[in-house]
Amino acid sequence: MTVKEKFQRWLKRLTVKKVIIGTLVYGWLGLMIAIVFTPVLWMVSAAFTDATQLAQVPVIPKLSEWSLVNYKELFTEKSTSDQALSDYLRAFATTFMIAATNTVLVVALSSLVGFAFSRYRFKGKKKVLLSMMGLQMFPSFMGMLALFMFFRQFGLLNNPFALTLIYVAGAIPYNTFIVRGFMRNIPKSLDEAAAIDGATNLQVMMKIIIPLAVPIMGFIAVNAFMQPWLDYILPSVIMPQRDTVAIWLFRFMDPLGHEYDPIKFMSGALFLAVPIMLVQIYMQRYLIYGLTQGADKG
C-alpha cells in the first residue's frame, strides 16, 4: 500500500467527531507543552544572553544574540585569588564530594538494614520498623537547631563529611523500606538451600541476596547521589562558610540579599539542571519502579 492509499483510507475513516476530538486533544497537548516550556526557554534564554537585567531577557532565545559571557564568568570568578577553582566550581566540587560519600554510605547501610528486616525475626523488629516509618515522615530540619549546636560544640561546622552523616541518617529509614520490599520478593528457598550447604549468614547475604538486589541498590544510589545537589536548608545552617551548589544558587536568587543577580542564578541553575534532567529522564523507568514500590508501602 502506498503512502497515498494509506492517506486516502485514513481520510475515509475520518469523521467529524474524530476531527473535533483530535483538534481538542492536540490543542490541549500543545497548550500544555507551551506552558511547560515557556519558563524553561526563558531560563535558557537568560543563561545565554549578555543582558544584565532580567527585563532585557527575551522569552524565546534569539540565536543572533547568543553569548557565553555568563558562563565565562561562572567558571573564572574567584572570591579569593589563591583558590584553584572558581567559586561556582568549588561549590560544585564540594557538593560532588558530599554526594559521592552519601551514595556509598546510604547504599551500604540501607542494604544491610533492609536485609536484616527482610530475612530475620528478632525482638523489637516491629518497634524499630515502626519508628523508622515514623521518622521518615519528619523533615530532618526539625532537629536542625540541635545539630547546629552540637556541630558548633564539637567543631564540625563547615565539615562536609559531618553534613553527609546527617543526610545518611535521614535517608536510611525510607531506603530501608524500599530494600526490604525488594528483598522480600527474593525467594527464601535460595537462602535455605545455601544454609544447608553450610553457608553462614554473612555468606548468604554477600553472595546471594546482595547480588540479586543490585537493581534496587542502583535506584537508591541515584537518589542518594541526587539529594545533596538540591538541598539548601541543611547546608545553609551546618556549613555557613562553605558553599554547596544550592547555597550558591540561592545567594543570587534571594531578592533580599545584597548579591541578588537572577541572570547569574539562571546560568548556574541551568548548568546544574541539565545533567540532572538527563539522568532523571534516562533513569525514568527505575524511578517509576521506586514510585510503585512506594505505592505498595503506603
Place this chain on the structure above:
Amino acid sequence: MGDTNDSKNVFQRVGAFLYQQVLLRIVHFFEFLGLKIYGLFKGLVLKFVYFFINIYKAFKEEPKAAFKGLSSFFLPGLGQVRNKQWYKAIPIFVVLLVFLVIEFATGSYMYALSGEIADFPAAAGEPFYFFRDYGGFFTKGIWGLVTLGELTLGDAYRGETIVIYDRIFTWKSADNSQVLLGEGVIAFSMLLMLGSVWYFSVKDAFRTHLDYVRTGQVEEYKVFIRRVWDEFFAYIIIIPAVILIVFFTLIPFLFSFLVAFTNWTGRVSLGEQLFKWDGFETFKLIVQSADWLKFFGDVLIWTIIYAFMSSVTVYVLGLIQALIIESKYVVFKKFFRVMLIIPWAIPALISLMLFRNVFADNAGLFNQLLSDAGWTDALREFLRELGLVGQASEGNILWLTGKENGLLAKSIIIIVNLWIGYPYFMMLITGVLGTIPASLYEAADIDGATDFQKFRFITFPWVLRATAPVIITTFTFNFNNFGAIYFLSGGGPGYPTDQIPESVRVLGAAPGQTDILISWIYKLTFQSTVNQYNLASVYSILIFIFIGLVAVYNLSKLKSFWEED
C-alpha cells in the same frame, strides 16, 4: 426516566463512598487512637507491676539465680563472673570502663581531691555546685540538664568573679544553657545505653544460672560466639545504621522537643542570662493568647488547604494527561510523554526559584508577557472581580508580594505546585493504566458501554485503588513541603501591618500569608530577628503529633506491612 435514576445512583454512590472513605475513617481513627492509648497505659502499668512481682518471685523461688542477678545489679558483669562466663563479663566490663574513663577524663576530680575545694570554699550560705565544678561529661551533663546552668558573667562564686570560659578552672566560666542542654541530652542518651547494658547483664546472670540448674552446664565460649553470630546477626548489621539515626536524628529531635519546655528565645543573651525550664508556659501562651491562636489557626488552615489542594490538583491533572496521551486519538505517545515529564526532571528547587523569577514584580516573565501584550489592566480587573487582587493595587500585578493579594499568592503557589507535580502522577497513572486487563474493556464493549462508562466503571476505580496510598503519602509530604513555600514566595506577602497584633509584632514573629506551619517554624527558629526557639518547638511538637498519628493509623491499616513470612 432511566437517566435520573442513574444520576441519583451516582450521587448515592458518591455519598456512600464519602461516608465510607471519609467519615468512617475518621471515626475509626479516633476509635483506634483511644484503644491505642488505653492499651499503651495498660501495658505500661502492667509491665511496671509485673516487674516487681517477678523480682519478688525470683528471690523466693530461685534465690541463687536471683543473687547472681543482684551481683550484676551492683556491678554489671559480676554475675557473669560468678557464672564463670568471662567472655560475657569482659565486654560488659569494657563498656563500663569506657563510660568511667570518659567521666574521669572529662571531669576534674583530681583537683577536687587535691584540696582545691578547701582553697576556694564557697562562702557561707552560698550554694556549692560540685558537679558543675568538677563533674565529668555524664554527671555534669545531667546536672546541666536538670538546672540549665546557675551562674552568669559577673557573678561572684567561691571567691572568684565569673568571667570567661576556662577549661581547667571550670567554675570560673559562665554557664551556657544551650550547651548544657545539648550535652545533657547526649549524656542522658548515652546513660540510657549504659542502662540497657546493665539491664541485660542482670537479666543474663539470672537466666544463665537457671539454664545451668536445668542442663547442668554453662554455655561454652565457642558455642556462645557461634550463637551470637547467628542469632544476633540481624542486630549486628543494623547497629551502625541505628547509631547514626540515634545521634543524627533522635537526639536532635529530643533536644528540639525539650526546648519547647524552656523559655529560650533569641532575647535570652547567653552568657549574661540563662534560660530555664518553663513547664507548659509556651503551650499555654499559644492556646490562651487570641493573637497567637489567630495566626496558628490561619497558618494551620492554609497548611491543610495547601496540602489538600496540591495533592488533588496534581492527581487530577496527572490523570487527565495520562488518559489523553494513552487514548486512541494520540499518535507519537512517547514524544508527548517525554515532553510533558520535563517539569519532573528539572530539580524542584530550581523550578521553584525559577518561578519566583517568573512571577517577580517588574522584570518577571509573566508581567513582561502581559505588558507586551497590553493585557495587564484587563487581567488585573478580572482578578479584582474574583477578589484575588486588592482594591488599591495599580501597575504591575504583584503576584507574590502584594500584601493585599494574599489569595493571589496562595493560588500561584498551588498552580506552580501543579506545574511541578503533575508529571509524577502522570507517570504513575500511565503505569497503572497498563495493568488494567484488556478483557475488562472487551466485556464492556460487548455490553455496549460508552467511553465515559468505561472510564467511570473500569478505569477510574482501578486507578484510584492502585494509587490511593500515594495520594495520602503526597498529602503528608505536602503538609511539610517546606521548599515549595520557602523558595517560591518565602512565605510572603506579609500580613498588612494593622492586622498584626502588638504582642506578635514586637517579636517580629508573624507568619507571612503563604507560610505553612513548617516554613513558619523555620522562620521562628532561624530568622535572626525572631529566634523564638521555644515557640517553634511547640509548633514542631504539634506537627509531630499530627503526622505521627496519621502515619501510625495508616500503617496499622496496611496488612501487607505487618505480614511476616
